[in-house]
Amino acid sequence: xxxxxxxxxxxxxxxxxxxVTGADIPAPRxxxxxxxxxxxxxxxxxxxxxxxxxxxxxxxxGEGLARDQNDPQMYSMKGYALRKLNRSQQALIEDSKAxxxxxxxxxxxxxxxxxxxxxxxxxALADGENAISIIPDYSSGYALKSLAYQKMGDITAAxxxxxxxxxxxxxxxxxxxxAGIIAMQDGxxxxxxxxxNRSITIDPNYSLPWPGMTNATVDLExxxxxSGG
Numbered sequence: 558x559x560x561x562x563x564x565x566x567x568x569x570x571x572x573x574x575x576x577v578t579g580a581d582i583p584a585p586r587x588x589x590x591x592x593x594x595x596x597x598x599x600x601x602x603x604x605x606x607x608x609x610x611x612x613x614x615x616x617x618x619g620e621g622l623a624r625d626q627n628d629p630q631m632y633s634m635k636g637y638a639l640r641k642l643n644r645s646q647q648a649l650i651e652d653s654k655a656x657x658x659x660x661x662x663x664x665x666x667x668x669x670x671x672x673x674x675x676x677x678x679x680x681a682l683a684d685g686e687n688a689i690s691i692i693p694d695y696s697s698g699y700a701l702k703s704l705a706y707q708k709m710g711d712i713t714a715a716x717x718x719x720x721x722x723x724x725x726x727x728x729x730x731x732x733x734x735x736a737g738i739i740a741m742q743d744g745x746x747x748x749x750x751x752x753x754n755r756s757i758t759i760d761p762n763y764s765l766p767w768p769g770m771t772n773a774t775v776d777l778e779x780x781x782x783x784s785g786g
Contacts, residue, residue, distance in 0.1 A: 602614055645674040685705060707738060
């Protein structure tokens with residue numbers, strides 16, 4: 558068993574969640590994922606995620622896959638790095654390989670974000686459903702669905718799903734950001750300001766799911782300009 562000497566962070570649909578620090582890890586558990594037998598190479602990948610060093614993460618994933626072409630975690634890391642590097646079409650291939658080998662809610666949510674970045678909203682919605690079918694209280698699955706519905710123009714369904722995500726994980730910067738985006742599209746500027754401010758307070762620089770997506774600070778500025786306040 559490896560002793561982890563850094564903060565372990567695990568990918569959750571474009572965000573990183575702190576799990577545990579500086580301790581032997583018998584079976585770390587996070588929302589949607591149960592990690593066992595963390596390898597040194599995977600530890601290096603998690604460190605690269607923490608540092609948002611996508612080129613290093615891509616290199617680590619390539620090294621891992623050269624050792625084992627059936628390692629789903631390395632395919633997931635490769636797909637994640639490619640999406641962050643604005644190479645989503647390639648990321649989709651790697652995301653799908655990871656799911657084919659070992660499906661879990663995190664991998665479905667990650668591929669769903671890749672679909673969103675490519676504008677395939679119905680496929681993103683389906684992956685949100687896939688994630689929730691495995692773990693019904695998986696908040697990132699509902700958050701993914703909320704963005705897919707928002708992009709499809711179904712604000713009622715978008716609100717229902719982001720409300721479910723926030724009921725499970727109320728203090729998640731990304732979920733609050735999405736809630737602000739949805740409220741803004743609905744013309745509910747007061748709620749938009751509230752959610753965006755909360756997101757910024759928790760983490761103004763959380764790792765956005767894909768390049769080109771505006772952050773909560775920019776969205777808050779846009780809400781204030783639109784609403785005149």
